[in-house]
Amino acid sequence: MKRILAVFATASILIFSAFANGDAAIGTGDAGTLRIGIILTTSGLGDKNFNDMAYDGLVMAENELGITFDYGEPETVSDYETQQRSFASAGIYDLIIAIGADQTEPLTSVATDFPDQSFTLLDGSIDGLSNVHSIVTQFQDQTFLTGVLAGLMTNRSDFPMINPKEKRIGIIRGLDLPVLRNATAGYMAGARYVDPDVEILVGDVGSFNDPGKAKEMALSMYDKGADFIQLMAGGSGLGIISAAVEANAYAFGVGDNQNGDQPDHIPATAIRYVNDIIFNDVKNYLNGAWSSGKDVWGFKEAVVGYTTENSMVSLPEDVVDIIEDIRMSLVAGEIVPPSEVDDVDAWIAENQYY
Amino acid sequence: MTERPLASRLKNVLIPFTALLLALLVCAILIRSFGYSPLSVYKGIIIGAAGNMRSLLQTLSESTVLILTGLSFAVAFKAGLINIGAEGQLYMGAVFGSLVGLYLPLPGIIHKATVILVAAAAGGAWAALAGYLKVKFNAHEVITTIMLNTIAANFCSYLVNYPLRASEAIAQSDRLLETAIIPRFSAQSQFNPTFFLALILVIIVYIIVHHTVFGYEMRVTGRNRNAGLAGGINVNRMIIASMALSGAVAGCAGSFHIMAINTRLIDGFSTGFGFAGVAVSALAGGNILPIIFSGILFGVFKNGALVVQRISRIPSDFIQILQALVIIFVAAPMMILAFMDFVRGGIRKITNFTGLRKNRRRTAP
Numbered sequence: 001m002k003r004i005l006a007v008f009a010t011a012s013i014l015i016f017s018a019f020a021n022g023d024a025a026i027g028t029g030d031a032g033t034l035r036i037g038i039i040l041t042t043s044g045l046g047d048k049n050f051n052d053m054a055y056d057g058l059v060m061a062e063n064e065l066g067i068t069f070d071y072g073e074p075e076t077v078s079d080y081e082t083q084q085r086s087f088a089s090a091g092i093y094d095l096i097i098a099i100g101a102d103q104t105e106p107l108t109s110v111a112t113d114f115p116d117q118s119f120t121l122l123d124g125s126i127d128g129l130s131n132v133h134s135i136v137t138q139f140q141d142q143t144f145l146t147g148v149l150a151g152l153m154t155n156r157s158d159f160p161m162i163n164p165k166e167k168r169i170g171i172i173r174g175l176d177l178p179v180l181r182n183a184t185a186g187y188m189a190g191a192r193y194v195d196p197d198v199e200i201l202v203g204d205v206g207s208f209n210d211p212g213k214a215k216e217m218a219l220s221m222y223d224k225g226a227d228f229i230q231l232m233a234g235g236s237g238l239g240i241i242s243a244a245v246e247a248n249a250y251a252f253g254v255g256d257n258q259n260g261d262q263p264d265h266i267p268a269t270a271i272r273y274v275n276d277i278i279f280n281d282v283k284n285y286l287n288g289a290w291s292s293g294k295d296v297w298g299f300k301e302a303v304v305g306y307t308t309e310n311s312m313v314s315l316p317e318d319v320v321d322i323i324e325d326i327r328m329s330l331v332a333g334e335i336v337p338p339s340e341v342d343d344v345d346a347w348i349a350e351n352q353y354y
Numbered sequence: 355m356t357e358r359p360l361a362s363r364l365k366n367v368l369i370p371f372t373a374l375l376l377a378l379l380v381c382a383i384l385i386r387s388f389g390y391s392p393l394s395v396y397k398g399i400i401i402g403a404a405g406n407m408r409s410l411l412q413t414l415s416e417s418t419v420l421i422l423t424g425l426s427f428a429v430a431f432k433a434g435l436i437n438i439g440a441e442g443q444l445y446m447g448a449v450f451g452s453l454v455g456l457y458l459p460l461p462g463i464i465h466k467a468t469v470i471l472v473a474a475a476a477g478g479a480w481a482a483l484a485g486y487l488k489v490k491f492n493a494h495e496v497i498t499t500i501m502l503n504t505i506a507a508n509f510c511s512y513l514v515n516y517p518l519r520a521s522e523a524i525a526q527s528d529r530l531l532e533t534a535i536i537p538r539f540s541a542q543s544q545f546n547p548t549f550f551l552a553l554i555l556v557i558i559v560y561i562i563v564h565h566t567v568f569g570y571e572m573r574v575t576g577r578n579r580n581a582g583l584a585g586g587i588n589v590n591r592m593i594i595a596s597m598a599l600s601g602a603v604a605g606c607a608g609s610f611h612i613m614a615i616n617t618r619l620i621d622g623f624s625t626g627f628g629f630a631g632v633a634v635s636a637l638a639g640g641n642i643l644p645i646i647f648s649g650i651l652f653g654v655f656k657n658g659a660l661v662v663q664r665i666s667r668i669p670s671d672f673i674q675i676l677q678a679l680v681i682i683f684v685a686a687p688m689m690i691l692a693f694m695d696f697v698r699g700g701i702r703k704i705t706n707f708t709g710l711r712k713n714r715r716r717t718a719p
Contacts, residue, residue, distance in 0.1 A: 037664070070664045075625045077526075078616055079660070082412070082544065086660055089408055089542060102524045113541040 057278030138298030140186030145306035147190020166225035211239030218243035373683035402661020411545035417653025422607035423631025433596035434576035439499025441628025442506035447473035447605025455534030477605015485597030525621035
C-alpha cells in the first residue's frame with residue numbers, strides 16, 4: 001500500500017510539473033492599468049448578440065485604451081449574486097459591469113455591501129447608490145426606423161415578396177415586457193408616421209427560447225398578409241427568420257446586425273450598439289468622466305440605430321432618401337418617438353411625415 | 355452487516371482517489387491541447403475555492419445543496435433504487451416551501467421549520483409517486499423520475515411566470531417573508547446555517563440506514579429483493595418509503611436554497627443540482643458519510659470554476675469536463691484497478707532495472 005501511495009505522490013508531482021509552464025501566472029496586470037470585470041447574462045458568450053457585443057466592446061477597449069478585463073458567465077440567475085460578490089471582493093477591479101435587467105436586484109444588494117466599488121449596470125436602474133451607473137436605452141428609438149421602412153414599403157407592387165393589397169406589418173416579442181412594449185410603440189409610430197393607415201399585428205411567443213412557436217406565429221402573420229415582421233424575441237427570433245424564408249417574406253433583425261443571416265429576407269436591423277455603450281463607459285471611467293446615476297440613451301446618443309449593411313435587399317432610392325431624412329430629424333431631436341403603445345394614436349395625430 | 359476486511363476498505367478510498375487523479379491528468383492533457391495552461395486552471399480552482407476565508411466559506415455554501423442531493427441519491431441506492439429525480443423533488447420542495455414562506459405568517463423559528471417540513475413532505479411525496487408507480491405498475495423508477503423532473507421544473511416555471519410573478523421583467527416570486535429567510539453569517543459570502551443542517555441530515559440518515567430496523571430492511575431490499583420477501587419484509591412498502599426518504603432529503607435541499615440563497619422562488623434556479631447529486635454519491639462510492647467530502651469537493655469545483663474564468667479567461671467548461679471525467683472514472687472501477695496494476699507493474703520494472711529490488715527478488719515474479 002505504501003508503495004502505491006508513493007506512486008500517487010510522484011505521479012501527482014509529475015503531472016503538475018509537466019504542465020507548469022505557459023500562462024501560469026494568475027491575476028497579472030500592470031499597476032496603473034485599468035482593470036474591468038464584466039458579468040454576462042445566463043445566455044453567455046456565443047449568443048451572437050447581447051453578450052457577444054458587450055464582450056466585443058471590452059476587447060475594443062483592451063486594444064484601443066489598453067485596459068485589461070475579466071469576465072464571468074453565470075449559469076443561472078442564482079449565480080449572478082455569487083459572481084458579482086466574487087468580483088467585488090477580489091478588490092482588484094476599477095469598474096465592474098453587470099448586463100441585463102435580471103442583474104438589477106442582486107447588484108442592489110452587492111453594491112450596498114461594497115460602497116467603494118464602482119459598478120455599471122446596463123438595462124436596469126438602481127436609485128440612491130452613489131457607486132452605480134445605470135444605463136437604460138430607448139427601445140422606441142431603436143425600432144422607429146425599421147417601422148418607417150415597413151410603412152413605406154408595405155404597399156409597393158414592384159417587390160414580388162411584398163403583398164401590395166393589405167397595409168399590414170407585424171412585430172413578434174418574446175414576452176410582454178415593459179421595454180418590449182416601448183419597442184412596439186416605436187415600431188408602430190415609425191410605420192404610421194409615414195402612413196397612418198398601416199395596421200400592426202403584435203404577437204408574444206411567451207419565451208425567448210422557443211423558435212418553434214415563434215415560427216408558427218410568424219407564418220400565421222405572413223399568412224394574414226403581413227410583409228415585414230420585426231424580431232423582438234431573443235433566441236425565438238431564429239424561428240421568425242426561418243418563417244420569413246419559408247413564406248418568402250421579410251423580417252427585421254434586432255440587437256446585433258442580423259442582416260447577413262438571411263441577406264435576401266432581412267432588409268435591415270434595429271441595431272443596438274451594446275459594444276459602443278460598454279466601450280464608452282470604460283472610456284469615460286478612464287477619463288474621469290464616469291459618474292453614478294441613471295442615463296437614458298437613445299438615437300441622439302447614437303447607442304441605437306438602424307442598419308442595412310450586409311443585406312442583399314436593394315431598397316428603392318426614394319425610400320432610402322426618406323429614411324435618411326427621418327434619421328436626421330431623429331438625431332437632431334426633432335422627432336421623439338412615443339414610448340407607450342397607448343400613446344401612439346395621439347402621437348400620430350400630432351406627427352406626420354407628409 | 356459484518357466488518358469488511360481492511361484491504362477492501364482501503365480500496366474504497368483508493369478508487370475514488372485514483373479516479374480523481376486520473377481525471378485531473380486527462381483533463382490537464384485536454385486543457386493543454388486547447389492551448390491553455392492546466393496549472394493555472396488547477397491553481398485557479400484552489401485559489402477560487404479556498405484562497406481566503408471568504409472563498410472557503412462560499413465553497414461550503416455551494417456544497418450544501420450538493421451534499422443533500424448526493425445524500426438523496428445514496429439513500430435510494432441503498433434500497434436498490436436509482437432515483438434520478440432529485441432535481442424534480444428539489445423543485446417540488448422549493449415550490450411548496452416557498453408557498454409557505456410567502457403566504458403563511460408564523461413566528462420566526464416555527465416558520466423556518468414549517469417551510470423545511472413542508473418542502474421535505476413535498477419532495478418526499480413527489481418521489482413516493484415514482485415508487486408507487488414502480489410497485490403498482492412496474493414502471494422503472496429511472497424513467498418515471500426523469501419524467502417527473504420535467505413536470506416539476508415546468509410547474510415551478512409556470513408558477514413564477516404567472517400566479518406568483520412579482521416583477522414584470524423577471525420570472526420570480528416576491529421575497530419570502532422575513533421570518534422564513536435564513537440569514538447568512540456575513541455579507542462577504544453566502545455561507546449560512548443550512549450547511550450545518552445538511553451535515554446533521556447526513557448523520558441522521560446514516561443512523562436511519564445503518565442503525566435502525568427500517569434501515570436494515572431497506573438495505574436487505576436493496577441487496578436482494580427476494581431474500582427480503584422471504585424474510586417477511588414488505589418490499590413494496592420499503593420501495594415507496596425509501597423513495598419518500600430520498601425525495602424528502604432533496605426537498606429539504608430545495609427549501610434550504612430558497613430560504614438562504616435566493617430568498618425567493620426563481621424560474622430555473624437549479625443548475626442541475628439534482629443531477630450533480632448522482633456524481634457526488636458516485637464519488638462517495640455509494641456510502642453515506644463520505645458524501646460530505648465528495649459534496650465539498652464538487653463545491654470546490656463549482657466555486658473554483660467561477661474564479662478560474664474570472665482570473666484566467668479560460669472557459670469554465672473545462673471544469674465541467676473535469677467533473678464528467680471524475681464520474682466516468684469512478685463509474686468504471688475496473689478501469690481504475692487496471693490502471694493501478696499498470697502503475698504497479700511500471701514501478702516494478704523500473705526498480706528491477708535499477709537493481710533497487712534485488713533484496714526482494716523472492717516476491718518478484
